[in-house]
Amino acid sequence: GETAEVTASPEANDAEYLSPVSIGGQTLNLDFDTGSADLWVFSTELPTSETSGHTTFDPSKSSTFKKYDGATWKISYGDGSGASGDVGFDNVAIGGATATSQAVELATSVSSQFVSDQANDGLLGLAFSNINTVSPTKQKTWFETIKSQLENPLFTADLEKDASGTYDFGNIDSSKYTGDIHYAPVDKSGGFWEFNSKSYSIGGTKSSCTTCSPAIADTGTSLLLVDDDVAKAYYAQVDGSKNDSTQGGYVYPCSSNLPDFGIAIGDYIAVLKGSDLTYANVDSSTCFGGIQSNANSGMQIFGDVMFKQYFAVFDAGNTQFGVASK
């Protein structure tokens, strides 16, 4: 079976990570997103006013592209951004592994956040295809299309702070982590890599929260979005912190010593170092936290703040998600 490895390069503030993907021989830089299941790209079908700075996929220049007549897609993301368009099939290669006749969703419209994010040429969903948005027939993700060709039906994420990391498909590279991999069973019925997270720790003090929302492993989200009462409890330990609606979340003096924060991945508590829980500067003395409230949306979203501190295994063979120290 095959294995494949591709670089994941961070944008400013590690807001997102982009990886090169070859579609019909054309290379675009896509945001691998384990929180969605559409592979969509900036295309020549967009108004040119919206494609400045982006690489666009041109179906007319691919000898292997096939239109999927009548099919459309439309997606919206957690931050209110979104895109829509039509569909075709082409050969899609990542790190030397090629999925043939992969559904490729061509954007004919994208929201302003995508227009201005010029490094991003589209998204590659790595969640489960029951949440793919193609109509009238949902389409498989790249990972689902290629899974049977892989040495093992899994992929791993090693994202780094202000540095390039990797996604690996088909194998677990033991040089990328230390100690054991701690797995939690995944409930994929909602389409996400979803697991229970019923406890947490702040500065080493553990709390159980039987009412805590389940969590999803989401490489497409920059931060760590936890239940509102947990975020409150965390920042109660940070002098001078406040939930500032103008900044969009919790801010605090950059001189603060942030406590460590432990998140439950099933029965395992993964401790995130407080020293790596600041997301960005608001100004020279005020900082914006990597831990933020999920506004009681009913789902906790463990994004890149977690992936930068823990090696992650997305195991579709055993429907489990695992983390290891690195």
Ligand SMILES: Cc1ccc(-c2noc([C@H]3C[C@@H](O)CN3)n2)cc1F
């Ligand atoms: C400009 C832009 C906007 C959003 C996203 C985005 N990608 O993944 C996600 C999260 C939220 C959830 O919906 C699924 N995963 N959000 C990427 C962008 F480049």
